[in-house]
Amino acid sequence: MTKGLRFGLATAAFAAVVGTALIAEAQSPQIAARQDGMKQQGAQMRVLTPMMRGEQPYNMAAAKQAAGVLVASAKNIPGAFGPGTEGGNALPAIWTSKADFDSKAKALEDAAMRLAAANDEAAFKAAFPAVGAACGGCHQPYRKPQS
Amino acid sequence: MHFTARFGWPVAAHAARAILLFGLAAGPAAAQAPDPARVQRGEYVFSAAGCLGCHTDKDGTPLAGGREIKTPFGSFYGPNITSHPTFGIGRWTEAQFRRALREGVRPDGAHYFPAFPYTSFTGITDADIADLWAYMRTVPPAARPNKPHGLGFPFNIRLAMIGWKALFFTPGEFKPDPGKSAELNRGAYLVNALGHCGECHTPRNLAGGLDRSKWLAGGVLPDGTAPNLTPHPETGLGKWSPGDFIDLLKMGMTPDGDFVGGEMAEVVKETTGKLTEDDIKAVIAYLRSLPSVENRVRKPKS
The missing domain is CATH 1.10.760 (Cytochrome Bc1 Complex; Chain D, domain 2)
Known part of the structure; x- marks a missing residue:
């Protein structure tokens, strides 16, 4: 009986480990998807920064579009780091401080919203730094260092 | 009567000692209140030197120490550099502070491990150190004891730092290259x-x-x-x-x-x-x- 129980427990533990590994494997598309999402955001930043630097003339339509993509993308961030999707370049702290993490995503959304509302170059340049600060403010505690 | 006399003395002594201690602690600060312009410049030096990171634990009191600094030789823990007289550097003099940065030496004469980057800070000018010191004295005291470094043998031998410094450390203030802008x-x-x-x-x-x-x-x-x-x-x-x-x-x-x-x-x-x-x-x-x-x-x- 004890032997059988022990065997049963061992099997269950084994199954749990394998099962978790399989789930992690099955969930890796979620990691890939959110990495694509982050790259999309990076692409918007590459549209915005040359205007901020003055390397390219300010283009209101392009700026508003890029900011709009950031708003939509920021809304997806909390859900993209759901339970059981640990991994990639994300630090485990995301899942132990999820409320703080989500509030940082909201900070990006709000900052990008204000950027999208900018109707001239001066307003754009005034609103932009908060977007960069939101990106960096979240990467500091929650993104693995680049290697 | 006898009782009061017996008690009277120690109480008076305590009071005297308290005044003495208070006087000592308040003395240097009262003697020369930090010049606000100097403190402001010192705060800029402080940021440019990035002191905060290593001397502040994650989500901890600023400069009260405790941050783990991992190295191949073990883990160091940044010490408390607030103005607390016991746990921080509140009793230091400017000369001791300058020596720590310039020479990598503690006020008691012991050598710092190079996890404290005096190898770089040695170049900080006297003027910047003076401003930085003025700023450091405005940092509120935090009563947080230092955490001992987690170093294995033989890296925990502080005296070995004499040899290390002889090999890898050149003390001296930064000297501008006259051939460069x-x-x-x-x-x-x-x-x-x-x-x-x-x-x-x-x-x-x-x-x-x-x-x-x-x-x-x-x-x-x-x-x-x-x-x-x-x-x-x-x-x-x-x-x-x-x-x-x-x-x-x-x-x-x-x-x-x-x-x-x-x-x-x-x-x-x-x-x-x-x-x-x-x-x-x-x-x-x-x-x-x-x-x-x-x-x-x-x-x-x-």
Whole structure:
């Protein structure tokens, strides 16, 4: 009986480990998807920064579009780091401080919203730094260092 | 009567001692209240030198210490550098503070481990140290005891630092190169003395000394890598535009639109992001003037 129980427990533990590994494997598309999402955001930043630097003339339509993509993308961030999707370049702290993490995503959304509302170059340049600060403010505690 | 007399004396003595102690503690501060302009300049030096990170635990009281600094030799814990007289540096003199930065020596004469980057801070000018000291004295005291370093034998032998220093440490204030522009000299000072960028971005030898032939050509850290900052086009920053440098230093954005994470994000927030426009330009001019070193930084497989 004890032997059988022990065997049963061992099997269950084994199954749990394998099962978790399989789930992690099955969930890796979620990691890939959110990495694509982050790259999309990076692409918007590459549209915005040359205007901020003055390397390219300010283009209101392009700026508003890029900011709009950031708003939509920021809304997806909390859900993209759901339970059981640990991994990639994300630090485990995301899942132990999820409320703080989500509030940082909201900070990006709000900052990008204000950027999208900018109707001239001066307003754009005034609103932009908060977007960069939101990106960096979240990467500091929650993104693995680049290697 | 006898009772009062017996009690009277110690009470009076306590009161006298309390006055004496209070007088001692308040004395230096009262004698010369910090000049606000000097404190303000000192705060800028403090940011440019990035003191906060190593001396503040994650989410801890600023400068009360406790941050773990991982090295191949073990873990160091940044000490309390608040103005607390017992747990911090509240009883130090400016001369002792200058000696710590310039020579890597504690007030009691013991040698610091080079996890404290006096190898870089030695270059900080007397004027900047004086301003920094004025600022440090305004840091509120925090009663947090220091955590002992977690070093294994033989790295825990502080006396061995005498030999280490003889091999790898050249004390001395930064001296501008008269053959270079004021901007390049300022950049070199910001990067090499205050910013102590080389402590992570220069490779180290097995004894933990900086390999000065590969200055700022990238280093390997326990938790990652620090990239090659020289203008090498493939392995360094040779392809970066001035704008790329500005975005990285001011907000942490890399040329692909990503944002740095971890320690460098903290450096951006507390140090490079707080530099003046002129100082940012000086840093960039200096980095772009470095000799190009081919060095692809890779984390060794563990």
